[in-house]
Amino acid sequence: MYTVLVIDDSPSMRRILKDMVNSIDEFEVIADAMDAYDAREKIKQYEPDLVTIDINMPKMDGVTFLRNLMRLHPMPAVVVSGESVRGNDIFDDGAVGFIPKPETGESMIKFQERIKDTLLNLTFLLKRYTLKKPKPLKKPKKSTSNEIEYKVHPDEVIKSYPATFPGSRLIAIGSSTGGVESLLKVFRKLPKNLPPIVITQHIPYGFSSSFAQRLNANSEVTVHEAKEGMILENSHAYLAPGNMHLTIDKRRDGKYVTRLLDTKKVSHHKPSVDVLFRSINNSVGSSAMAVMMTGMGDDGTIAMKELYDNGAYTVAQNKESCVVFGMPAKAIEANAVKDIIHLEEIADYIIEFSKGKRRK
Incomplete structure (x- = not known):
């Protein structure tokens, strides 16, 4: 169980946040604070695993408090504030997530989601910040079948019509829990002059832009947060936004272009690896390389099998180097993977694929 301190000057917002956080099995609000000075004492008293911080607070604004917190008592902090403060500054100051407060007329259900x-x-980050092991979930889900279950199948969002003619090479990566640090390790090793790379990482809303910039700063590849209609270029990578499905379409002139879908979650996620991989199979087919990296769950399994069956080159990260051996394990179980490789080898395999080589 991860403990949370809620910091907000509004009593009603503190109550709302407390109820919503407590409804999540792995989390419990251990205390709340009305301002930065109250929060400082509560942190000393309760030693929470995570704090939520409002920006507009009396006595000391949330940004100043965040900076002081990271300097004096570094810990995971999520900013919960108005959309107007959204930007990269809060992540540069040490925040690990951003949640915009509900706009006028917006459903509280969406805010809770x-x-x-x-x-x-963020649970993978919390495990690194706390010495406590999370307790079992309050309401564990019992599996009654060995079959993979999907709340929403990719068919409901993007239809399958596999590409039958080879096109230009393209590399697609799917990752989740543990993926942020793992992707950084891969991108640090990637040179320029690679085919376009597209990435779906399960990431909180508001964090994808900052993460794209972090990847960009640590790689020779130019990394973007994907936007609608971007033409894919060599030596560039495109990261799915934290609240949209990323898909790739092929134009009549043969160029690949990004398309963003604001639809329901697929395989429990938005963005979904299944949605990205299926669009790759539809537009690129056998000319694609798909990489399944560390992550919890089974997102991506359906579409990776489709890519495999269509002749694409598919690889999965091995158990030893995964933070969570979930998504790669499911892909392997589905016979959707040609090679199983260590995290340290992924960059080398991408480079070899870009040169027209595939290891046997």
């Missing part, structure tokens, strides 16, 4: 998605996607 943002909170849940953000916190659950």
Whole structure:
């Protein structure tokens, strides 16, 4: 169980956040604070695993408090504030997530979904910040079948029509829990002059832009947060936004272009690896390389099998180097993988594929 300190000057917002966070099995609000000075004492008293911080607070604004917190008592901090403060500054100051407060007339259900998605996607970071092992979930889900279950199948969002003629090479990567640091390790080793790379990482809303910039700063490859209609270029990579499905379409002139879908979650996620990989199979087919990296769950298994069957080159990260051996394991179980490789080898395999080589 991860403990949370909620910091907000509004009593009603503190109550709302407390109820919403407590509804998530892995999290419990241990205390709340009305301002930065109250929060400082509560942190000393309760030693929470995570704090949520509002920006607009009396006595000391949230950004100043965040900077002081990272300097004096570094710990995971999520900013929960108005959309107007969204930007990269809060991540540069040490925040690991951003959750915009509900706009006028917006459903509180959507706000609750943002909170849940953000916190659950940060559990891999929390494990590194706390010495406590999470307790079992309050309501464990019992599996009654060995079959993979999907709340929403990719067919409901993107239809399958596999490419039958080879096109230009393209590399697609899917990752989730543990993927942020693992992708950084891969990108640090990648040179220029590679085919375009597209990435779906399960990431909280508001964090994908900062993460794309972090990848860009640590690689010779130019990394973007994907936007609608971007033409894919060699030596460039495109990261799915934290609240949209990323897909790739092939134009009549043979160029690949990004398309963003604001639809329902697929395989429990948005963005979904299944959606990205299926679009790659539809547009690139056998000319694609798909890489399944560390992550919890089974997102990507359906579409990776489609890529495999269509002649694409598919690889999965091995158990020893995964933070969570979930998504790669499911892909392997589905016979959707040609090679199983260590994290340290992924960059080398990408480079070899870009040169027209595939290891046997």
